[in-house]
Amino acid sequence: MKRTANAHWSGTIKEGKGTITTQSNILNQTNYSFKTRFVGEETGTNPEELLAAAHAGCFTMAVSAALTEKGFAPLSLDTVATVTMEHLSITSVHLSITGSVADIDAEGFEAITKGAEQNCLISQVLRIPISSEAQLLS
Template identity: 65%
Template sequence: MKRTAKAHWSGNLKEGKGNLSTESGVLENTNYSFKTRFEEGEKGTNPEELLAAAHAGCFTMAVSSMFTQKGISVTNLDTQATLTMEGLTITGIHLSISGEVPDTSAADFETIVKDAEKNCLISKVLNIPITSEAHFK
């Protein structure tokens, strides 16, 4: 399996702008620029926001998969991924998940969350600290 995305850029770094598109069409000529990356108030996305979204999605699916392997269907899971940057360095990602899962305990939920924190596909390719917290409903 291969997944593709495209980026287009015109102009210099600070005044230029670009757009991003994905094979699925979910992103189609989506605006990104220096301003959407490093300043507030400009509508558009940035690579770090997209990385956080990808990590939140991957991690949440990993938690669901681990419960499925135990024969348990989750009612719902909600994750917020917070990517931290210092200067031009990504220094970590924190995953905060809340979930409603029948036939399980808060302790089992926490164990699965910690396993997914380390083993979802995106976590495995990142070379930064990754932390998580679980909120069991």
């Protein structure tokens, strides 16, 4: 399987603008720029936000797979991925998941999420510290 995304850029780094389009067209000429990345003055995305979205999705699916494999039925799982960038380097990702899962205790849920933290495909390709926290909803 291969997935693609296209990026287009015109202009200088600070004044230029670009667009990102994904193979599925879910992002279709979506704006990105220096301002969307570092200043926040324009509507659009940035690479760090896209990385956070990819990691949140991958991690959540990995948690669901691990729960299912162990015989638990997840009712809902919600993850926030926070990508931290310092001095033009991505320094960490923190994954915060809340879940509603029948017949599991908080310790079991956390153990499964810790495994997914290290083993989801996006986590495996990153060479930065990755952390997570889990909250089981009653």
